[in-house]
Amino acid sequence: MQKLIITLVFIFLINLTLQAQATLKGTITTESGEPLPGATVMVDSKGITTNENGNYAIADINPGTHTVKTTYIGFETQTKELTVENGETATLDFQLISSSEELQAVEITGRREKSYKNEVSFAATKTATPIKDIPQAVSYVTKEVMADQQAYRVNDIVKNISGVNQFSYYDDFSFRGFRSGETYINGLRVLGLFGPQPLLANIERVEVLKGPASAMFGNSAPGGIMNRVTKKPLYESRNAINFTVGSFNTLRTTADFTGPMNDKGTLLYRLNLAYENSDSFRDLQDFKSYVVAPSISFLPTEKTRINFDLVITNFDSKLDRGQPIFGATAGTDLNSTPISFAIAQTSDFQVTDVAYATLSLNHKFTDDFSFNASYMRYMYEEDLQEHRTSNQFAIDGNGQPIPTLMGMQVITRQQQWVADNLSTYFLYEAQTGPASHKIVAGFDYNEQRQPVGNAQSFARGYRLQGGGVSNSPADFPNFLRDDNGNPVPNVPHFNLEDPSYNVARISDYVFDESPRDPTKYYNYGFYVQDQIKWNDFQFLVGGRQEFYVDVTNFNQADEETTTQNKFLPRLGVVYSATDNVNVYGTYTQSFQPQGLASQTDPNAGGPFDPVTAYMVEGGAKGEFFNKNLAANLAIYYIENNNILVNANDPGNPDLLTQRGQEVAKGFELDINGRISPNLTLTANYAYNVAEITESDNPEEIGRTKENAPLNQGGFFGKYHFNSGALNGMGLTFGSTFSSARNTFEPTLRLPEYTIFDAGASYKVDRFNISFLVNNVFDKTHWVGGYSYVRLYPGAPRNYLLSVGYSF
Known part of the structure; x- marks a missing residue:
C-alpha cells in the first residue's frame, strides 16, 4: 500500500509539472520585414535557432518571468522580459536592427x-x-x-x-x-x-x-x-541549383551553396558554379563559358575576420565586332544589312582564361580602432584569331570607297596580363563634443604588367606590285590591280550584299609581326577621409595624393619610366531633412593619365595630355513604405578635358585626336525595393545633356557625345501571389527606353527605342519555375555603335525557361 501511495503521488507531481510548463514561439525578422533563418533565441539556458522562415518554438518553459535574448551576427542583440503562466503558449516576435556598420x-x-x-x-x-x-x-x-x-x-x-x-x-x-x-x-x-x-x-x-x-x-x-x-559566405545554410534553356539554343546551369563549416559558425563557405553553352542571334557567334568560384570566411573572434575568394572563368567563342551596314554614299539606312550580320570567318576564335584571388582582413584593436586590408591577384590570358573590319570600305581603281565592300584585316594575338591590387587602411571612430568622427587613413597600390612573350600580328592593306603590302594613300599608284583595275586587298574584301563564310586560309595573307615589349604600369596613393556627424548634418572631407608610373620596355636595357602625380580632394555634406529623407551635395575631381598603348603607339599621334575632370552634384535620398523602398534623386554637372577619340583618318585607322572639353549635366532617379509584401520594383530615369564644348574641329562644338542619349530609363516589377487560387504564382513586367544617340560618324545616328519584357513564375515548396520573354514586340533596336562598319544591335524577341530548386 505504501509503495502504491508513493507511486500515485509521484505521477501526480509529474503531471502537475508538465501542466505547469509553458511554450514560447515567435518570428525573427529584419527591419525590412525579411525573415532571419539561423537566428539564435535564448530563454535562460535553453536555446534554439530559427527555421528558414525565421520562426522558432521553445517548449518546457517554467512559469514566471524570463529574459529572452536573440542574437544574429551582423545585427544588434535584443533582449525582452516575458512572463508566462501555467500551460500558456506565448508569442514573442523580434525585429533586429542591422549593425553591419560596426561589424566589418x-x-x-x-x-x-x-x-x-x-x-x-x-x-x-x-x-x-x-x-x-x-x-x-x-x-x-x-x-x-x-x-x-x-x-x-x-x-x-x-x-x-x-x-x-x-x-x-x-x-x-x-x-x-x-x-x-x-x-x-x-x-x-x-x-x-x-x-x-x-x-x-x-x-x-x-x-x-x-x-x-x-x-x-x-x-x-x-x-x-x-x-x-562577389558573393560571400553566409551564416545560415542556403543551397540552390538552377537550369535554364531558351532561344538561340541556350543551355545554362548555376549552383550556389553556402553555410557554416563548423558548429560554432566561425568557418563559413560558399561555392558558386556556372556553365553556359549557347548560340546568338548574331551570325557565327556563340558562347561557351564556365565559372568556378569558392569562397571561405574565417571568423576566429569578434575582433578578427578573414575572407578568401577564388574565381576561375573560361570563355571560348569569337569576338563580335558588331554589324556593318552600307557606307555613307549608299545612304544611312540601318536596315541595309540584317541585325544578325557579323563579319567573321568560321575558323575565328577567342579563348580567354581569367583567374583572380582576393584575401581580405578586418581586425579590431579596440571597439573604436581597426585595420582593414584587401589584396587581389588578377590574371588574364587570351588566344585570338579574328577577321574584322579595317574600319574603312574598299576602294575602287579611282580611290573612291565602294559602299557594299568592307575592307578587312586579320589579327592574331596571344597575350597575358597580370594585375596586383592592395588596399590598406586604418579606421578610427572618435567623439569631439557633439560631433562624431569616422576617420580613414590608408594606402593603395595597383600594378598591371605584361610579361615577356606577348605578341600579335596583322594582315591588312593592299598588295603592292613589287611585293609586300601597304595601307598608305601615298602608295595608291603602286597597288596591285585586278582584272577590273581595282586594288587587290591583302585580306579579301567582305561583300555585304553576298557574304561568304569559310575556314580562312591564314597562310594566304601577308602578316606584319608585332611583338609586344614587356610593360609595367602602377599607381599608388595616400589618402585621409573623415566622416563627421553633427546633429542632423554629416560631412565627408577627404583628400588623396596619387602617383602614376608608366614603365616601357620593362626589364630591358632601354627601360624608360614616366611619373605623374596629382592631389585629389573630395567634399560632401548630407542633411537629414526628415526621418526618411536626406539631401546632399558634393564636389569631386578625377585625373586619368592616357593609357600606355596610346602614348607609345607610333601610329596614334601622341603623346597626349592626361584627362582631368570635376563634378558638382546635389540630390536627395529617401526610404519609404516602412523603409522597404529606396528612392534616390541626383542633379549634376561634370566637366571633362583632354579626351582621346579616333581621328577617323582613312589613311591611318589607328590615329587618335584629343578633344578640348566635354560637359555633361542632367538629373537621375533610381527606385529600388518593395512597395507591398507582394510587389517589388526597380525603376530609373536619366535626363543627360552630354556635349562637346571645346574642340580643334569647329564642327564638333555643340555636338552631343557618342552613345549618350538625352533620355533613357525603364522599370521592372514583380507581383507575387501568396494566397488564394494563384498562391505561388508570380508575374513580371518591364520596359526599357532610350532616345536617339550619336555615333562617331556625324551622319549616322541610332534611333530611339522602347522594348517590353514579360514573364511568369510558379513556386511550389522548394521548386521555382520561371518563364520570361524579352523584347515581347520584337522591336529592332541598337544598343550602341561606332560607325557604319561597327554597330551593336539589341536582341530580337527571345525567351528563357528556368527551373530551380532550393534546399
Whole structure:
C-alpha cells in the first residue's frame, strides 16, 4: 500500500509539472520585414535557432518571468522580459536592427537580404556606409533583380541603372555620357579589357558610383566606376541549383551553396558554379563559358575576420565586332544589312582564361580602432584569331570607297596580363563634443604588367606590285590591280550584299609581326577621409595624393619610366531633412593619365595630355513604405578635358585626336525595393545633356557625345501571389527606353527605342519555375555603335525557361 501511495503521488507531481510548463514561439525578422533563418533565441539556458522562415518554438518553459535574448551576427542583440503562466503558449516576435556598420569595414560575410533594395555600400567611402548617408549617387542591381530577369551578363542588367548604357558588346559602357574605364571587383581595380563579359553567377550585386571617384580609387573615368561585389559566405545554410534553356539554343546551369563549416559558425563557405553553352542571334557567334568560384570566411573572434575568394572563368567563342551596314554614299539606312550580320570567318576564335584571388582582413584593436586590408591577384590570358573590319570600305581603281565592300584585316594575338591590387587602411571612430568622427587613413597600390612573350600580328592593306603590302594613300599608284583595275586587298574584301563564310586560309595573307615589349604600369596613393556627424548634418572631407608610373620596355636595357602625380580632394555634406529623407551635395575631381598603348603607339599621334575632370552634384535620398523602398534623386554637372577619340583618318585607322572639353549635366532617379509584401520594383530615369564644348574641329562644338542619349530609363516589377487560387504564382513586367544617340560618324545616328519584357513564375515548396520573354514586340533596336562598319544591335524577341530548386 505504501509503495502504491508513493507511486500515485509521484505521477501526480509529474503531471502537475508538465501542466505547469509553458511554450514560447515567435518570428525573427529584419527591419525590412525579411525573415532571419539561423537566428539564435535564448530563454535562460535553453536555446534554439530559427527555421528558414525565421520562426522558432521553445517548449518546457517554467512559469514566471524570463529574459529572452536573440542574437544574429551582423545585427544588434535584443533582449525582452516575458512572463508566462501555467500551460500558456506565448508569442514573442523580434525585429533586429542591422549593425553591419560596426561589424566589418570590408565585406567579409555576405549580404543576407533577399530584396531589390540594398542598404550599404563599402566601395563609396571605404567603410560600411548606408547609401542614404553617402553624399554621391550610388546606383545598384542586386542578385534578386538578376535572378528575376534571368540575367547572365552585365550587359543584361545595366538597363536597371540610371545614366548607364551599353557602348558596345564588350565590357564597355557609357556613364552619364562618358565612356567607362577599368573594372573594379570588391572595390579593387583590375584590368580594363573590352570583353568578353564574365558571367554573373558569383556576383552579389553590381553598383555604380556616379561621377569622378579618383579621391577613393586614384585614376578613374569621369562618368563613374562600376564595382562588382562577389558573393560571400553566409551564416545560415542556403543551397540552390538552377537550369535554364531558351532561344538561340541556350543551355545554362548555376549552383550556389553556402553555410557554416563548423558548429560554432566561425568557418563559413560558399561555392558558386556556372556553365553556359549557347548560340546568338548574331551570325557565327556563340558562347561557351564556365565559372568556378569558392569562397571561405574565417571568423576566429569578434575582433578578427578573414575572407578568401577564388574565381576561375573560361570563355571560348569569337569576338563580335558588331554589324556593318552600307557606307555613307549608299545612304544611312540601318536596315541595309540584317541585325544578325557579323563579319567573321568560321575558323575565328577567342579563348580567354581569367583567374583572380582576393584575401581580405578586418581586425579590431579596440571597439573604436581597426585595420582593414584587401589584396587581389588578377590574371588574364587570351588566344585570338579574328577577321574584322579595317574600319574603312574598299576602294575602287579611282580611290573612291565602294559602299557594299568592307575592307578587312586579320589579327592574331596571344597575350597575358597580370594585375596586383592592395588596399590598406586604418579606421578610427572618435567623439569631439557633439560631433562624431569616422576617420580613414590608408594606402593603395595597383600594378598591371605584361610579361615577356606577348605578341600579335596583322594582315591588312593592299598588295603592292613589287611585293609586300601597304595601307598608305601615298602608295595608291603602286597597288596591285585586278582584272577590273581595282586594288587587290591583302585580306579579301567582305561583300555585304553576298557574304561568304569559310575556314580562312591564314597562310594566304601577308602578316606584319608585332611583338609586344614587356610593360609595367602602377599607381599608388595616400589618402585621409573623415566622416563627421553633427546633429542632423554629416560631412565627408577627404583628400588623396596619387602617383602614376608608366614603365616601357620593362626589364630591358632601354627601360624608360614616366611619373605623374596629382592631389585629389573630395567634399560632401548630407542633411537629414526628415526621418526618411536626406539631401546632399558634393564636389569631386578625377585625373586619368592616357593609357600606355596610346602614348607609345607610333601610329596614334601622341603623346597626349592626361584627362582631368570635376563634378558638382546635389540630390536627395529617401526610404519609404516602412523603409522597404529606396528612392534616390541626383542633379549634376561634370566637366571633362583632354579626351582621346579616333581621328577617323582613312589613311591611318589607328590615329587618335584629343578633344578640348566635354560637359555633361542632367538629373537621375533610381527606385529600388518593395512597395507591398507582394510587389517589388526597380525603376530609373536619366535626363543627360552630354556635349562637346571645346574642340580643334569647329564642327564638333555643340555636338552631343557618342552613345549618350538625352533620355533613357525603364522599370521592372514583380507581383507575387501568396494566397488564394494563384498562391505561388508570380508575374513580371518591364520596359526599357532610350532616345536617339550619336555615333562617331556625324551622319549616322541610332534611333530611339522602347522594348517590353514579360514573364511568369510558379513556386511550389522548394521548386521555382520561371518563364520570361524579352523584347515581347520584337522591336529592332541598337544598343550602341561606332560607325557604319561597327554597330551593336539589341536582341530580337527571345525567351528563357528556368527551373530551380532550393534546399
